[in-house]
Amino acid sequence: MGILVVGSVALDTVSTPFGEVRDVLGGSAIYFSCAASYFTSVRIVAVVGNDFPHETLDFLRERGVDTSGIARADGETFRWSGSYGEEMGDATTLCTLLNVFQNFRPHVPTTHRREDYLFLANIDPELQMSVLDQVENPRLVICDTMNFWINGKRPDLEALLRRVDVLIVNETEAKSLAGESNPVRAARVIHRMGPSHVVIKMGEHGVLLLGEGKIYRLPAFPVEEVRDPTGAGDAFAGGFVGALAESGDLSLEGMHRALLAGTVTASFTVEAFSLNGLRDVDRQGVEQRCRELEEIAGWSWARNGVGTPRR
Amino acid sequence: MGILVVGSVALDTVSTPFGEVRDVLGGSAIYFSCAASYFTSVRIVAVVGNDFPHETLDFLRERGVDTSGIARADGETFRWSGSYGEEMGDATTLCTLLNVFQNFRPHVPTTHRREDYLFLANIDPELQMSVLDQVENPRLVICDTMNFWINGKRPDLEALLRRVDVLIVNETEAKSLAGESNPVRAARVIHRMGPSHVVIKMGEHGVLLLGEGKIYRLPAFPVEEVRDPTGAGDAFAGGFVGALAESGDLSLEGMHRALLAGTVTASFTVEAFSLNGLRDVDRQGVEQRCRELEEIAGWSWARNGVGTPRR
Numbered sequence: 001m002g003i004l005v006v007g008s009v010a011l012d013t014v015s016t017p018f019g020e021v022r023d024v025l026g027g028s029a030i031y032f033s034c035a036a037s038y039f040t041s042v043r044i045v046a047v048v049g050n051d052f053p054h055e056t057l058d059f060l061r062e063r064g065v066d067t068s069g070i071a072r073a074d075g076e077t078f079r080w081s082g083s084y085g086e087e088m089g090d091a092t093t094l095c096t097l098l099n100v101f102q103n104f105r106p107h108v109p110t111t112h113r114r115e116d117y118l119f120l121a122n123i124d125p126e127l128q129m130s131v132l133d134q135v136e137n138p139r140l141v142i143c144d145t146m147n148f149w150i151n152g153k154r155p156d157l158e159a160l161l162r163r164v165d166v167l168i169v170n171e172t173e174a175k176s177l178a179g180e181s182n183p184v185r186a187a188r189v190i191h192r193m194g195p196s197h198v199v200i201k202m203g204e205h206g207v208l209l210l211g212e213g214k215i216y217r218l219p220a221f222p223v224e225e226v227r228d229p230t231g232a233g234d235a236f237a238g239g240f241v242g243a244l245a246e247s248g249d250l251s252l253e254g255m256h257r258a259l260l261a262g263t264v265t266a267s268f269t270v271e272a273f274s275l276n277g278l279r280d281v282d283r284q285g286v287e288q289r290c291r292e293l294e295e296i297a298g299w300s301w302a303r304n305g306v307g308t309p310r311r
Numbered sequence: 312m313g314i315l316v317v318g319s320v321a322l323d324t325v326s327t328p329f330g331e332v333r334d335v336l337g338g339s340a341i342y343f344s345c346a347a348s349y350f351t352s353v354r355i356v357a358v359v360g361n362d363f364p365h366e367t368l369d370f371l372r373e374r375g376v377d378t379s380g381i382a383r384a385d386g387e388t389f390r391w392s393g394s395y396g397e398e399m400g401d402a403t404t405l406c407t408l409l410n411v412f413q414n415f416r417p418h419v420p421t422t423h424r425r426e427d428y429l430f431l432a433n434i435d436p437e438l439q440m441s442v443l444d445q446v447e448n449p450r451l452v453i454c455d456t457m458n459f460w461i462n463g464k465r466p467d468l469e470a471l472l473r474r475v476d477v478l479i480v481n482e483t484e485a486k487s488l489a490g491e492s493n494p495v496r497a498a499r500v501i502h503r504m505g506p507s508h509v510v511i512k513m514g515e516h517g518v519l520l521l522g523e524g525k526i527y528r529l530p531a532f533p534v535e536e537v538r539d540p541t542g543a544g545d546a547f548a549g550g551f552v553g554a555l556a557e558s559g560d561l562s563l564e565g566m567h568r569a570l571l572a573g574t575v576t577a578s579f580t581v582e583a584f585s586l587n588g589l590r591d592v593d594r595q596g597v598e599q600r601c602r603e604l605e606e607i608a609g610w611s612w613a614r615n616g617v618g619t620p621r622r
Contacts, residue, residue, distance in 0.1 A: 086492065087492075181397065181398075182535055182536070182537075183515075183533075184533040184534075184535050185535050202516065204494075205513065205516035205517070206516075206517075206528070206530065208533070214606070214607075215533045215607055216606075216607055216608075216609065217517070217530035217533070217607050217608060217609075218530075218609065219517065219528035219529075219530065222494075222495040222519070222526045222528070223495075224493055224495050224496055225493070226493075253612045256609050256612060257609075257612070294613070295525070295527075296525075296526055296527055296528050297527075297528060297608060297609060298527060298528075298529065298567050298568075298608060298609075298610055298613075299609055299610065299612075299613035300613075301564045301567060301568070301610075302605070302609075302610035302611075302613035302614040303613040303614065
């Protein structure tokens with residue numbers, strides 16, 4: 001039931017209308033692992049430079065995240081700097097220093113190759129493929145990508161997608177990948193590229209799931225003060241895959257339900273800078289917000305079955 | 312259980328990437344009534360010019376809509392012309408000819424004053440207030456408005472809102488009325504202006520309901536080809552108020568459930584020009600799509616109660 005995640009470990013500098021932070025812990029593998037750790041065990045494969053403050057990962061290790069697969073390379077850690085405006089939509093990237101990430105060739109230790117769930121965070125699809133080639137028969141392969149690869153490495157991405165079970169992308173990426181302006185049609189086109197399930201993240205508007213030809217939606221948790229959207233997508237994926245791994249229920253219903261967990265871990269993430277919002281909550285807090293989201297989405301009425309809306 | 316609606320009857324000229332129609336039936340009272348007619352009886356108070364082709368309302372009368380309160384005035388009928396781009400968001404208004412609507416002073420016939428539900432479509436808040444003064448003790452007063460009145464007639468609108476139970480507005484209007492950039496905070500501010508319930512329409516992203524301090528969401532029905540968004544908001548209101556009037560259930564659960572009907576009548580509306588999408592469906596078709604939407608929203612899983620997501 002464990003998860004292997006391959007992605008970035010970064011030091012982020014972020015400014016939003018609520019403030020600015022410098023060289024704080026970030027990266028897709030970190031946000032993902034922290035979110036998933038509420039539900040199951042996680043092993044990370046990534047790389048950092050010799051400037052990386054390893055003690056910043058102590059809190060993850062305490063939660064059962066195996067960081068032994070994070071390689072240390074000569075050079076500086078991957079750094080990203082971005083800025084969000086009032087609308088808190090996509091960040092404006094101010095600076096990306098790949099540093100040791102430039103030559104990252106993920107090596108999956110033999111101890112890490114038999115996890116049931118594999119999450120390929122947003123990295124070069126060639127590297128995602130090389131990881132897929134190293135693992136042994138995972139039960140579910142989940143993958144993220146971005147416009148940079150959709151536009152720049154489409155043949156590699158398409159080859160990868162044929163071997164992926166669930167693609168998680170945001171709405172802009174989905175439309176770009178599919179060449180469609182409607183998200184439902186985009187999901188159908190992506191499904192035909194390989195993934196049996198397609199998850200489209202729509203930020204404050206929630207998430208769309210396509211599976212077995214059917215569409216499902218879940219609203220976002222209505223956060224009243226978004227302070228830093230960085231990492232929300234990876235935290236969503238972490239909660240989603242974590243809940244799937246915990247339940248082992250890969251039916252459509254199980255998938256729909258796991259969206260709850262992803263939505264909730266993402267909501268904690270955006271309420272504070274860096275990992276501060278997500279790491280400060282406990283399992284009980286996550287569960288409580290899942291129940292609140294069930295109420296918001298109308299699941300509670302439906303479950304109570306009082307006067308079900310049959311006309 | 313009947314509804315009284317006061318609003319516009321118009322002849323619309325609309326162009327979208329899917330085509331163009333000229334002088335077709337439109338107006339808030341028409342879209343609203345057509346949608347509500349699937350659920351209950353409706354009486355319209357409005358005005359048309361002596362150029363208005365009255366037989367175009369035959370289909371509404373056949374559905375039990377009382378059009379006897381539509382006054383006929385000397386002059387031409389209200390005309391609106393708008394154009395939608397690829398993204399199908401807000402229309403660009405090309406031309407608004409108020410014509411007989413300019414001097415519209417709604418008179419509610421004595422036969423029309425005792426309906427339980429009153430929908431004040433988007434007209435001058437002074438006129439909305441005058442209608443409210445003419446009716447006798449309605450069970451629920453529901454109101455729509457737009458930025459033109461929010462900016463230009465705020466004191467009148469605020470006076471009206473103190474006497475309204477449910478305000479239905481789109482996201483931009485809600486933010487503008489409340490002076491808030493976050494829709495949840497906007498709903499809370501509007502609630503403090505008077506309405507016990509606030510419904511914020513978010514187009515393809517569904518709808519938000521605030522009541523008793525709590526937030527509820529329902530996704531839009533995932534229409535794959537939006538051909539003409541005109542009237543979607545009024546059709547939503549019609550389905551919503553119609554379903555409330557039919558069930559008589561004004562609890563939060565009843566309100567949440569009625570959003571289903573509004574969402575579905577809106578979805579039929581946007582699939583074709585003018586009333587063509589909405590008028591061609593029957594009650595069975597509306598019910599069928601309500602059930603599909605329950606599935607999309609996850610209500611079906613929840614109702615079946617299989618492995619409810621208690622962790």
